[in-house]
Amino acid sequence: MVDDEVPLAEVVASYLRREQFDVSLAHSGADALAQAREIDPDVVILDLALPGIDGVEVCRQLRTFSDAYVVMLTARDTEMDTIVGLSVGADDYVTKPFSPRELVARIRAMLRRPRTVATPTSAATAADEPPPRAFGPLSIDVAGRQVFIDDEPVLLTRTEFDILAALSSRPAVVFSRRQLLEAVWGDSWGGNKHLVDVHIGHLRRKLSDDPAGPRYVITVRGVGYRMGSGQ
Numbered sequence: 001m002v003d004d005e006v007p008l009a010e011v012v013a014s015y016l017r018r019e020q021f022d023v024s025l026a027h028s029g030a031d032a033l034a035q036a037r038e039i040d041p042d043v044v045i046l047d048l049a050l051p052g053i054d055g056v057e058v059c060r061q062l063r064t065f066s067d068a069y070v071v072m073l074t075a076r077d078t079e080m081d082t083i084v085g086l087s088v089g090a091d092d093y094v095t096k097p098f099s100p101r102e103l104v105a106r107i108r109a110m111l112r113r114p115r116t117v118a119t120p121t122s123a124a125t126a127a128d129e130p131p132p133r134a135f136g137p138l139s140i141d142v143a144g145r146q147v148f149i150d151d152e153p154v155l156l157t158r159t160e161f162d163i164l165a166a167l168s169s170r171p172a173v174v175f176s177r178r179q180l181l182e183a184v185w186g187d188s189w190g191g192n193k194h195l196v197d198v199h200i201g202h203l204r205r206k207l208s209d210d211p212a213g214p215r216y217v218i219t220v221r222g223v224g225y226r227m228g229s230g231q
Contacts, residue, residue, distance in 0.1 A: 001013050001016070001023055001024070001025050001026070001045045002025075002026045002027070002029070002031075002032040002044065002045065002046045002047055002050065002055070002058065003027065003045075003047040003050075003073065004027050004028065004047065004050055004051055005047070006027055009025050009027065010025070011100075012045070012100055012103070013025055015100040015104070016100075016103075016104065016107075019104050021107070024039060024041070028050060028051065028052055028053070029050045029052055029053025029054060029055070029057065029058040030052065030053055032044070032046070032050075032058050032062075033053070033058060033061055033062065036062055036065075036066055036068065037065065037066075040066065040068075041066070041068045042068060042069065042111060043068060043069045043070075043071065043107050043110060043111070044062065044066075044068050044069070044070045044071070045071045045073060045103070045107075046058060046059060046070055046071065046072055046073065046090070047072075047073045048072055048073060048074045048075070049074075049075060055072060055073075056088050057088075059072070059088040059089050059090055060088040060089065062089070063088065063089040063157070067157070067158060069091045069092070069107075069110045069111075069158070070089060070090040070091050070092075071090070071091065071092045071093065071094060071103070071106060071107070071110075072090040072092070072093040072094070073093070073094055073095075073096060073098070074093055074094075074095055074096065075095070075096045089157055091110065091157070091158070091159045092106055092110070092185065092195070093195075094106065106185075109185060109186030110185075112186065130142060130143060133168045134230075135168065135171070135215075135216060135227065135228065135229055135230035136215060136216075136229060136230020136231050137149050137150045137230060138207065138215075138216055138230045139151075140164060140165065140168050142165050142168075142169075145158075145161055147161065147164065147207075149207065149208070154206055154207060155206070156203065156206060157202075159184065159199055160199055160202055160203045160206065162183075162184045163180060163184055163196070163199055163200065163203060164203060164217075166180060166183040166184060167180075167217065167225060167226065167227040168227050170227075171226065171227035171229075172226070173226060174220045174223050174224050174225070174226045175224045175225055175226065176223060176224040177194070177196045177197070177224055179224065180196045180224065180225070181195070181196060196225075200217055200225060203217060204216075204217055214228055215228050215229070215230050215231065216228050216230055
């Protein structure tokens with residue numbers, strides 16, 4: 001929990017501890033980065049308006065060494081604040097003032113999503129794994145949570161991978177933003193559905209997918225997104 005408002009940080013930490021979470025507190029960006037390197041957190045709750053190293057820069061640096069989920073806290077529910085936070089790799093955002101109960105629900109939904117790659121322990125187990133999904137030069141190994149284009153790895157955040165996995169699971173189906181939110185963030189998430197668009201933008205850039213003529217993530221106007229053939 002990273003916030004320079006010490007009383008708020010302590011109240012939220014106390015609530016999370018009552019919900020059986022292990023919580024560490026940081027009140028500056030530098031301290032947050034140092035602690036993240038030391039303890040390897042599952043989730044970072046990160047205030048946007050930190051003094052010194054602000055939340056945007058903390059998130060940017062965090063993404064260079066951690067795959068922790070990041071929930072950005074912002075005092076203003078504006079589109080620009082949301083985009084700034086998400087553009088550097090935040091997975092979700094919560095606007096102050098917020099309900100600790102809502103925050104816990106968001107965190108639990110995140111932690112239900114897979115984090116680590118399962119390693120097969122036998123030939124039989126390996127044989128049970130589904131083959132990679134292929135879309136032209138794009139290959140998606142869902143079990144291993146790996147993506148390749150022309151056999152070159154593509155590094156995605158967990159949220160970006162989860163969106164791609166959802167779309168590729170039913171390539172003939174158009175997913176609405178709400179359906180993608182439910183598939184990736186969980187049906188309890190109540191934030192702005194345009195969160196999906198920001199992550200789709202990141203995903204397309206990493207796949208070198210031209211928005212004007214995409215091969216992999218196709219926009220269906222007025223409906224949502226579907227998987228392209230890669231051709």
